[in-house]
Amino acid sequence: MLVVGAGAIGGLIAAKLAEAPGVTVLLAARQPIERFTFTPLGGEPAEPDVAVLRDPSELSGPPGPPGLSWVVVATKTYDVGGVGRWLGRPAVAGATVVVAQNGVGHQERLAPFVDPGRVVPALVTYGAGRPGPGRVVHTLDGMVRVPAGTGGEGFAALAAPTSLNVEVVTDFATAQWTKLAYNLVGNSISTITDLPVREIGRRPELRRIGTALVDEARKVAATQLATLPADLAERMLDEFAAYPDTVRSSMWQDRQAGRPLEHDAISGAVVRVARSHNIDAPFSQMATDLLETLSPVRAPASSVPRTAFT
Ligand SMILES: NC(=O)C1=CN([C@@H]2O[C@H](COP(=O)(O)OP(=O)(O)OC[C@H]3O[C@@H](n4cnc5c(N)ncnc54)[C@H](OP(=O)(O)O)[C@@H]3O)[C@@H](O)[C@H]2O)C=CC1
Numbered sequence: 001m002l003v004v005g006a007g008a009i010g011g012l013i014a015a016k017l018a019e020a021p022g023v024t025v026l027l028a029a030r031q032p033i034e035r036f037t038f039t040p041l042g043g044e045p046a047e048p049d050v051a052v053l054r055d056p057s058e059l060s061g062p063p064g065p066p067g068l069s070w071v072v073v074a075t076k077t078y079d080v081g082g083v084g085r086w087l088g089r090p091a092v093a094g095a096t097v098v099v100a101q102n103g104v105g106h107q108e109r110l111a112p113f114v115d116p117g118r119v120v121p122a123l124v125t126y127g128a129g130r131p132g133p134g135r136v137v138h139t140l141d142g143m144v145r146v147p148a149g150t151g152g153e154g155f156a157a158l159a160a161p162t163s164l165n166v167e168v169v170t171d172f173a174t175a176q177w178t179k180l181a182y183n184l185v186g187n188s189i190s191t192i193t194d195l196p197v198r199e200i201g202r203r204p205e206l207r208r209i210g211t212a213l214v215d216e217a218r219k220v221a222a223t224q225l226a227t228l229p230a231d232l233a234e235r236m237l238d239e240f241a242a243y244p245d246t247v248r249s250s251m252w253q254d255r256q257a258g259r260p261l262e263h264d265a266i267s268g269a270v271v272r273v274a275r276s277h278n279i280d281a282p283f284s285q286m287a288t289d290l291l292e293t294l295s296p297v298r299a300p301a302s303s304v305p306r307t308a309f310t
Pocket residue numbers: 004005006007008009010028029030031074075076077079081082083100101102124125126127128129130133249250262
């Protein structure tokens with residue numbers, strides 16, 4: 001199988017799937033990686049049995065068996081345009097493509113490259129960081145949620161002999177909007193305030209903003225047939241409060257490294273759906289505007305030196 005994106009989540013998924021006997025894991029990287037290391041939760045860095053590729057031409061082989069049956073896309077949403085170089089190779093022409101990204105609309109995002117019928121959207125609740133190229137650190141336990149159906153169940157079967165926890169869910173719309181609500185609060189607020197995720201659950205003023213964001217997300221989610229429970233904000237914020245200090249949101253890590261931010265796929269997605277249903281979403285709109293201002297796509301990264309994430 002091939003994992004595209006040798007970052008935090010791609011590295012975690014590749015390292016865990018490499019535990020399966022008889023499964024060859026290839027990891028497609030964009031920048032040179034001398035050594036790929038994965039530090040499991042509370043463990044020491046190790047070198048998993050994963051082969052790092054830099055160029056799609058290294059993917060030789062015919063379509064279908066003995067070509068690759070599985071591809072996991074784990075780039076940021078804003079980088080999805082670059083995955084066509086990998087997905088266009090004959091060796092993966094018949095593969096099922098698992099899209100491990102935050103946000104909604106996974107099939108639509110991949111539509112320029114893969115038939116939506118071959119795409120399995122995946123919601124990742126693990127937390128991970130990448131302090132340097134090829135160095136991946138697991139920071140928060142979790143799982144990968146996939147929808148019921150042949151693709152989701154096949155991926156769960158592939159992961160079954162490994163420590164990658166894959167759950168098949170029937171109400172995927174609710175799972176997807178619940179995860180979006182976590183990221184709307186966790187990623188947006190931690191990035192704007194430059195704080196670890198747990199502070200959002202520990203500071204009363206941030207809990208108030210988080211609750212307002214979840215209330216908005218609940219109204220918008222209902223238009224997508226997703227039901228967010230009434231106590232979601234309280235449960236989420238209590239969960240955040242108990243996170244270790246090492247859990248930094250993926251968007252915070254992007255800000256730290258001077259990379260573009262994923263706000264368009266998170267608060268931006270809430271705003272778009274809200275607008276199309278004439279729902280007011282001022283908190284999500286404000287988060288989007290602030291993150292747009294911080295994102296180096298439009299504004300140059302701050303000249304204030306930032307400490308490296310380790
Ligand atoms: N980190 C986390 O804890 C969590 C992240 N997520 C979600 O998972 C997704 C991935 O995030 P995360 O792993 O944190 O992101 P990272 O930025 O750590 O990793 C993304 C990787 O994709 C690589 N990449 C980008 N374009 C290409 C390309 N064309 N070919 C090959 N590689 C490419 C990047 O390369 P380069 O090194 O050059 O930048 C980078 O290594 C996001 O949607 C995020 O929101 C979900 C749950 C938790």
